[in-house]
Amino acid sequence: MMKVPFCLPLIDQDVINEVNDALINTGWLTTGPKVQAFEEEIKKITSAREVLCVNSWNSGTTLALKWWGIKPGDEIIIPAYTYSATALTVMNLGAKAVMVDVEDDFNISVQKIKSAITAKTKCIIPVDIGGYPCDYDEIFELVEDPAIKRLFIPESENQERLNRILVLADSAHSIGALYKKRHSGALADISVFSFHSVKNITTGEGGAVCLNVPGLSNSDIKAFLKHFYLYGQTKSALDKTRTGSWRYDIVSQGMKGNMPDICASIGLAQIRKYTTDLLPERKEIFARYNSAFQKFEWAVLPPHETDIKKSSCHLYMLRIRSISEYQRDKMIEYVSKRGVGVGVHYIPMAMFSLFKNKGYNIKDYPNTFQNYEREISLPIYNGLTVDQIDYVIDTVINAYTDVISYS
Ligand SMILES: *Cc1c(COP(=O)(O)O)cnc(C)c1O
Secondary structure, rough: OOOOOOOOOOOHOOOOHHHHHHHHHOOOOOOOOHHHHHHHHHHHHHHOEEEEEEEOOOHHHHHHHHHHOOOOOEEOOOOOOOOHHHHHHHHOOOOOEEEOEEEEEEEEOHHHHHOOOOEEEEOOOOOOOHHEEEEEEEHHHHHHHHHHHHHOOOOHHHHHHOOOHHHEEEEOOOOOOOOEEHHHHHHEEEEEEOOOOOOOOOOOOEEEEEOOOOOEEEEEEEHHHHHHHOOOEEEOOOHHHHHHHOOOOOOOOOOEOOHHHHHHHHHHHHOOOOOHHHHHHHHHHHHHHHHHHHOOEEEEEOOOOOOOOOOOOOOOOEEEEEOHHHHHHHHHHHHHHOOEEOOOOOOOOHHHHHHHOOOOOOOHOOHHHHHHHHHEEEOOOOOOOOHHHHHHHHHHHHHHHHHOOOO
C-alpha cells in the first residue's frame, strides 16, 4: 500500500539555504530585510500597489478592517462556503457576518450578495475557493451601482473618501490566480493572502495584505497598517537599529501582526520559483487528475480555467454526482484505509455548533450543502510524484466502484 499524505509543506534545499542565510548572515529574526525582499516579490507577481506582510491572514484582515473603521453592528457579507476564519475574523471585531449562498463553482453568488445588502453593509469578502477567482467585475458593478451607493452610510473618514462598500478579497488560496489577465492580489480594493503551512506558498504561519484602494493613498494606508501591527508604535526594531534613535510614539490602539524574518525567508525561497516551477507543477497535477476523471460520468471536475479565469490550483475539489453525504463519507473511509489522505472543503459553517447557536441554518444555503455533501479534496502539492497521483486516481475510482456502484 502506498502512503499519500493529504498535504506537505515544501521544505527543499532552497528553503533551507534561505533560512540559513537569515540565521547566519543577517543577525535578524523579527521583521527586517527578508520581509522586505518577500514583500517586493509579492508585489512583482501580483502588481499590487502596496504589499505588507503579516503573521496570518487573520491579522491582515483584522488590520484592514480596523483601518476601514469596522465597529460592532456593521454587516459584512461573506460566502456560506469557506473556512470559518472568514466569519470569525469579522465576528471578533463585533461585526455581523452575513452569510450568503454560493454557486455551482463554489464561489459566492453575486445575486445573493445583492439581496443581502442593507444600510449597515460596510464590506463584502469574496473568497476565491480553491484558487478559482470570484466574479470581481460583477461584484464591483454592484458596489458602484448608484442605488446601492445611496444606501451606503459612511461612518469613518476612510469610508467617506471611498463612499461605497469595500471589497476585501479573501485570497488565502489564490496567489498566482488570474482574472481577465489581472493577478490575484490586485483584483479587489484589498486582498489578503494566507501563508499558513497548507497554502500554495508558506511561511509556516503568515499572510500578506495587498492594497489597491482607488482614489486613496495606498502608501498612507500601508503606513497606518504598519503602525497598527506594532501596537501602534511609530518605529520598528529595524528602524531603531538603522536610525540609532530610541524615541518613538504610540499613535493608535494597535495589535501585534508583523511577520518575522525567519518566516519570510521560507516564503522568499518559494516565491522566487513560484510562477516558473511551483505553480506549473500544481497545474500538471490538477491536469493529470482531470484527464483521468473526465472519463467518468460520475465525476464532477472542479472549476479551474475559463476564457477569463485561471485558478492557482490550490485544491483539487472533486465532486461525485448524485451521492449522499453518507456515501461520500464511506468513500473517504475507503480511500483513507488505503493510505490516501483526503479532506472535505468545507464543512459549511452553518453546520458547526458555534454558528448554529448563533442562528445560522444550513437550510438557508442549499447550494453550499449540495457542494459539501458530494465533495472530496484530493492531495495536490509540490513534490507529489506521478506514481502517487496515479495511486490516488486508482483508489478513488475503486472507491466509487466498490462503495457506490455495488451498494
Ligand atoms: C487558511 C484560510 C484562512 C486563514 O488563514 P490564516 O493565515 O490561518 O489566518 C482564511 N480563509 C481561508 C479561505 C483559508 O483557507
